[in-house]
Amino acid sequence: MSLQDIKSRIGKAEQTAGRAPGSVTLIAVSKVQPNDRVEAVLEEGHRTFGENKVQEAAGKWPDFRERFAGINLHLIGPLQSNKTRQAMQLFDAIHSVDRPKLARAIARIAQEEGQCPDLFIQVNTGEEDQKAGVLPADADAFVTECRQLDLPIRGLMCIPPVEEEPTLHFALLAKIAARNGLEGLSMGMSGDFERAITHGATHVRVGSAIFGARPTG
Ligand SMILES: *Cc1c(COP(=O)(O)O)cnc(C)c1O
Numbered sequence: 001m002s003l004q005d006i007k008s009r010i011g012k013a014e015q016t017a018g019r020a021p022g023s024v025t026l027i028a029v030s031k032v033q034p035n036d037r038v039e040a041v042l043e044e045g046h047r048t049f050g051e052n053k054v055q056e057a058a059g060k061w062p063d064f065r066e067r068f069a070g071i072n073l074h075l076i077g078p079l080q081s082n083k084t085r086q087a088m089q090l091f092d093a094i095h096s097v098d099r100p101k102l103a104r105a106i107a108r109i110a111q112e113e114g115q116c117p118d119l120f121i122q123v124n125t126g127e128e129d130q131k132a133g134v135l136p137a138d139a140d141a142f143v144t145e146c147r148q149l150d151l152p153i154r155g156l157m158c159i160p161p162v163e164e165e166p167t168l169h170f171a172l173l174a175k176i177a178a179r180n181g182l183e184g185l186s187m188g189m190s191g192d193f194e195r196a197i198t199h200g201a202t203h204v205r206v207g208s209a210i211f212g213a214r215p216t217g
Helices: 003-016 035-043 054-067 081-090 100-113 136-148 166-179 193-198
Strands: 025-029 048-051 072-075 093-097 118-122 153-157 184-186 203-206
Touching: 003 025, 003 193, 035 054, 048 054, 054 072, 054 081, 072 081, 081 100, 093 100, 093 153, 100 136, 118 136, 118 184, 136 153, 136 166, 153 166, 166 184, 166 193, 184 203, 193 203
Parallel strands: 025 048, 025 203, 048 072, 072 093, 093 118, 118 153, 153 184
Antiparallel strands: none
16 A cells, blocks of 8 residues: 555545545554655655654654645644643644543633644544543533634544444444534544545544554564
8 A cells, every 4th residue: 555545545435425526634644653654655745644642743743844844733642631732832633632621721722822723522432441532422512612612623533443343433423523513524544444434534544554554562
């Protein structure tokens, strides 16, 4: 696989689903990948990337930003409250807003700084204990709470349980988004991004299918 393959598969999936060409944003998930692989994808002209750890992203993206214009960085992993300010300075979008305390911290810092990244609320569609995200039953109330804080909520994000059919989770996320008037749907990874697009994904998060398997250890 490569960047171009993934882009053409996204294009086909958009077409099959009757979606407008270019309506799906590809977030190339570069976490743990060696810098030369990331640089190769930057050289190919891609500019939208995802990282799951604030610290790791802070270590590599400022340099890339000096060398490549127009980089758009998305935080797709959990955010600890004490890293909120750093994350808001580094990222253009945060996909892991999942609790009132974090929402309030973001709102306070957005007030101070006069700007805020695009935000996605993470929903724990599989109701897994170990996974972040608001429970589906709490999602509507949390969307309302975020809106009362004037947060720029663009949509919802989910990570389906690994051993389950993801389309049920994609459909659930789409339903919660629709009834809350949210357009963004961050869902779909290397193994299932085409199915996510069929179910309305606006942002797919693809790592290993672009960069190769992540180095372990
Ligand atoms: C790592 C990661 C991805 C990408 O996973 P791949 O299977 O490599 O495409 C997508 N979303 C999140 C939240 C991740 O942590």
